[in-house]
Amino acid sequence: GENVEQHPSTLSVQEGDSAVIKCTYSDSASNYFPWYKQELGKRPQLIIDIRSNVGEKKDQRIAVTLNKTAKHFSLHITETQPEDSAVYFCAASEGFQKLVFGTGTRLLVSP
Amino acid sequence: DGGITQSPKYLFRKEGQNVTLSCEQNLNHDAMYWYRQDPGQGLRLIYYSQIVNDFQKGDIAEGYSVSREKKESFPLTVTSAQKNPTAFYLCASSIALLADNEQFFGPGTRLTVL
Numbered sequence: 586g587e588n589v590e591q592h593p594s595t596l597s598v599q600e601g602d603s604a605v606i607k608c609t610y611s612d613s614a615s616n617y618f619p620w621y622k623q624e625l626g627k628r629p630q631l632i633i634d635i636r637s638n639v640g641e642k643k644d645q646r647i648a649v650t651l652n653k654t655a656k657h658f659s660l661h662i663t664e665t666q667p668e669d670s671a672v673y674f675c676a677a678s679e680g681f682q683k684l685v686f687g688t689g690t691r692l693l694v695s696p
Numbered sequence: 697d698g699g700i701t702q703s704p705k706y707l708f709r710k711e712g713q714n715v716t717l718s719c720e721q722n723l724n725h726d727a728m729y730w731y732r733q734d735p736g737q738g739l740r741l742i743y744y745s746q747i748v749n750d751f752q753k754g755d756i757a758e759g760y761s762v763s764r765e766k767k768e769s770f771p772l773t774v775t776s777a778q779k780n781p782t783a784f785y786l787c788a789s790s791i792a793l794l795a796d797n798e799q800f801f802g803p804g805t806r807l808t809v810l
Contacts, residue, residue, distance in 0.1 A: 628801040678795035686739040
């Protein structure tokens with residue numbers, strides 16, 4: 586089955602800096618890669634996703650890139666703000682029905 | 697934050713007891729999921745359901761059971777056979793059982809075994 590590895594487990598940045606979180610996956614058949622954000626004490630919410638036929642997708646300050654050959658994808662947050670502090674989970678599709686999640690990255694943005 | 701609810705928020709259980717976690721959604725979603733969240737281990741899939749009266753085991757189903765008698769409800773029972781049940785449990789739903797359908801999560805239930 587699919588295996589998703591996520592790094593780093595924790596990331597501390599200064600407000601205004603960029604943050605990058607990386608994930609690798611094992612199943613070359615995976616074709617959908619979402620990112621979820623979980624703020625402290627709240628439920629995970631989808632923030633951006635990318636499909637295998639696209640190399641990059643942007644939404645304001647966040648972007649996701651996908652390298653199918655290397656089987657890795659990354660979340661990029663520019664101009665970080667304190668409200669970006671949260672745990673971020675990547676995921677990859679397994680078959681047509683399921684997602685396999687990474688272990689999460691705790692991002693701390695200091696003012 | 698309506699749409700999908702879980703109860704209770706906190707649950708304490710003695711060893712050897714079964715306990716049932718509630719999950720309800722009013723989003724008219726066909727698919728529902730249960731995940732377990734442990735520190736450093738992300739979200740792991742316990743059970744999922746495509747439609748009423750249908751459900752399938754996820755990656756860590758041992759010691760758990762579910763039912764799907766109504767479209768809106770997908771309760772999870774943590775049995776005494778689950779060796780390490782203390783965790784945060786998240787329920788989710790999506791329009792259909794497709795990996796690229798956005799999953800909407802409930803607020804979670806934190807289960808502690810005393």
